[in-house]
Amino acid sequence: MQRTAVAxxxxxxxxxxxxxxxxxxxxFRRLPVREYCDKMKAGWIGQMCGVGWGGPTEFKWxxxxxxxxxxxxxxxxxxxxxxxxxxxxxxxxxxxxELNGLDVSLRQAGIDFANSGYPLWHxxxxxxxxxxxxxxxxxxxxxxxxxxxxxxxxQIEADFSGLIAPGLPNVAIALxxxxxxxxxxxxxxYGGQFVGGxxxxxxxxxxxxxxxxxxxxxxxxxxxxxxxxxxxxxWYKENPDNWExxxxxxxxxxxxxxxxxxxxCSGAESDxxxxxxxxxxxxxxxxxxxxxxxxxxxVISTRCGQDSDCNPSNSGGVLFTxxxxxxxxxxxxxAVNNEGVFSHTAYNFPRLIEVCEKLARQAVVKAGGRIEKExxxxxxxxxxxxxxxxxxxxxxxxxxxxxxxxxxxxxxKRIQQPGS
Numbered sequence: 107m108q109r110t111a112v113a114x115x116x117x118x119x120x121x122x123x124x125x126x127x128x129x130x131x132x133x134f135r136r137l138p139v140r141e142y143c144d145k146m147k148a149g150w151i152g153q154m155c156g157v158g159w160g161g162p163t164e165f166k167w168x169x170x171x172x173x174x175x176x177x178x179x180x181x182x183x184x185x186x187x188x189x190x191x192x193x194x195x196x197x198x199x200x201x202x203x204e205l206n207g208l209d210v211s212l213r214q215a216g217i218d219f220a221n222s223g224y225p226l227w228h229x230x231x232x233x234x235x236x237x238x239x240x241x242x243x244x245x246x247x248x249x250x251x252x253x254x255x256x257x258x259x260x261q262i263e264a265d266f267s268g269l270i271a272p273g274l275p276n277v278a279i280a281l282x283x284x285x286x287x288x289x290x291x292x293x294x295x296y297g298g299q300f301v302g303g304x305x306x307x308x309x310x311x312x313x314x315x316x317x318x319x320x321x322x323x324x325x326x327x328x329x330x331x332x333x334x335x336x337x338x339x340x341w342y343k344e345n346p347d348n349w350e351x352x353x354x355x356x357x358x359x360x361x362x363x364x365x366x367x368x369x370x371c372s373g374a375e376s377d378x379x380x381x382x383x384x385x386x387x388x389x390x391x392x393x394x395x396x397x398x399x400x401x402x403x404x405v406i407s408t409r410c411g412q413d414s415d416c417n418p419s420n421s422g423g424v425l426f427t428x429x430x431x432x433x434x435x436x437x438x439x440x441a442v443n444n445e446g447v448f449s450h451t452a453y454n455f456p457r458l459i460e461v462c463e464k465l466a467r468q469a470v471v472k473a474g475g476r477i478e479k480e481x482x483x484x485x486x487x488x489x490x491x492x493x494x495x496x497x498x499x500x501x502x503x504x505x506x507x508x509x510x511x512x513x514x515x516x517x518x519k520r521i522q523q524p525g526s
Contacts, residue, residue: 126491133491134475135273135310138484142272142466144430145309147459149269151185152400152426155438156419157192158184160408167411168377169361171353177405182441189449192419195230196263197451197458198222199285200270204461208468212284213517216243219288220521224450228371228380229259233289240518242511244287247295249369249505256294256369256502258385260286262416264298265423268305270465272487275324275494277469278302283497290382292369292500296325297382300335301389301420303494308427314393315339317424326499334360334383335390342394349395349406356391356410360384369502378412385413392421400425400435 126135162178178184187193202210202218220237229247232254236246249255264282271277282299290298303324304317311317322335337359341352360366360383364374372378379385388410396403403425407418426434444455453461466487467477475489500506513521 132474135489135491137272137309137487137489139463139477139487140484141430142309142487143459143463144432145427146269146272146462146466148429148431148434149265149305149308149423149427150455150458150462151431151434151438151442152423153193153265153419154185154187154190155180155400155426156404156407156417156422157190157415158187159404159422160415160418161187161190163408163411164413164415165378167414168379169357170411171350172409172411172414174409177408180401180437182437185438185441186443186446188443188446190415191224191226191230192262192416194224194449194451195222195226195259196266197448197453199263199281200266200458200461200465201452202285203270203465208465208472210284212243212287213513215284216246216288217513217517217520219285222450229254229257229289229294230263233259237288237513238521238523240513242513242517244291245508245511247287247289247291248508249291249502250508252289252291254289254294254371255291256382257290257371257380258294258297258382258413258416260288260290260295261297261301261382261386262413262420264301265305265420266462267298267302268308269423269427270462271302271306271469272309272466273306273489274469274473274492275303275306275320276492277473278306279324279494279497291505292502293329293331294382294502295497295500296329296331297386299324299497300331300386301424304393304424305427308424312398312428314396314398314425315342317428318390318393320494323494324496326496328499329501330366331383331386334366334387338387338390338394349391352391352395353410356384356387360387380413385417388412388414388417389420389424392418393424396421396425398425398428400429400438 232252233246267278267281286295286298300321304321307320345351367374392403392407395406404418404422407421408414470487478486
């Protein structure tokens with residue numbers, strides 16, 4: 107009996123030290139909080155580097171690969187992106203959760219977004235205009251009211267949803283159902299859930315193919331968005347050393363074929379393509395063909411064209427998360443301005459990291475995990491292994507009914523109109 111008890115104690119200690127273990131049939135993964143913060147911090151830096159590096163090329167090449175000699179040389183100060191919508195919009199969502207908790211209501215999220223003061227475009231602009239007119243979410247992102255509902259917007263700002271959900275894809279999916287509904291629908295929302303799912307897995311995985319596959323599990327497999335990502339994975343395996351060939355295949359199917367631009371805000375024949383699907387393909391291009399190299403990852407996503415600052419911001423953010431801040435090349439971190447405040451937000455960089463850690467702690471516990479202390483006092487996230495549960499299938503060109511959701515008179519009093 108005594109020997110059995112000792113053996114069980116030893117087994118428990120071994121399981122406790124392993125990155126992955128099971129208790130009562132539930133699998134868990136372990137992630138030191140210190141390591142989580144290091145990776146989460148890197149994820150934000152990756153976004154800032156990607157959008158800063160690609161910024162000068164945005165929409166200057168549409169339906170064409172950007173020539174290599176037209177890509178700017180990286181300069182360390184490019185990391186300081188305090189006035190980029192790819193960065194500041196998602197901080198409004200972070201702020202909503204900071205003030206109201208992870209379970210902030212959809213309506214409160216809508217009020218907070220309506221009260222944002224920064225410039226916006228496309229689905230974000232249309233969604234916020236709807237909210238200010240009293241059209242409450244989810245209708246603010248419904249195709250009947252938002253002609254940009256399949257645009258890239260939630261995709262470019264969904265990074266936060268995975269950065270506060272390490273190993274928790276269902277948290278990223280749920281956050282998409284909340285914040286993605288403010289301005290997007292169908293593939294437009296799935297793009298953000300896909301990105302969030304990749305980030306969630308990037309805390310435990312560094313193989314780009316496996317990270318992309320993890321994100322793919324977070325969206326409806328029948329959607330055109332999922333079809334796009336499956337195609338890019340297949341074409342990558344067929345042309346592992348020729349990204350230009352895969353780019354041409356993407357272009358032929360997802361830019362030139364009207365069947366895959368059925369809710370294009372610019373028209374199916376336009377060379378301007380801000381649809382979430384094709385730009386999502388360019389995110390994946392950087393991750394797959396970059397093969398773990400930060401420069402190649404960002405540059406390839408940029409050279410694919412179209413929204414060529416937002417796409418490398420997503421791919422750079424995911425890759426940098428796998429690496430961790432402490433392992434990033436100094437050229438990406440040496441000039442970070444910790445005092446700069448992101449446009450119309452409450453955050454400088456250190457404050458942003460602090461709040462994201464707080465939200466991640468809430469997310470882990472809410473998902474059924476826990477925070478343990480090791481003998482040396484170090485905290486460890488014990489995170490349940492989840493099977494992703496994607497949202498239901500919706501398509502912007504064949505949308506479901508509206509919710510007839512309107513803000514009440516009292517709620518409208520809490521929304522500040524421009525110029526008031």
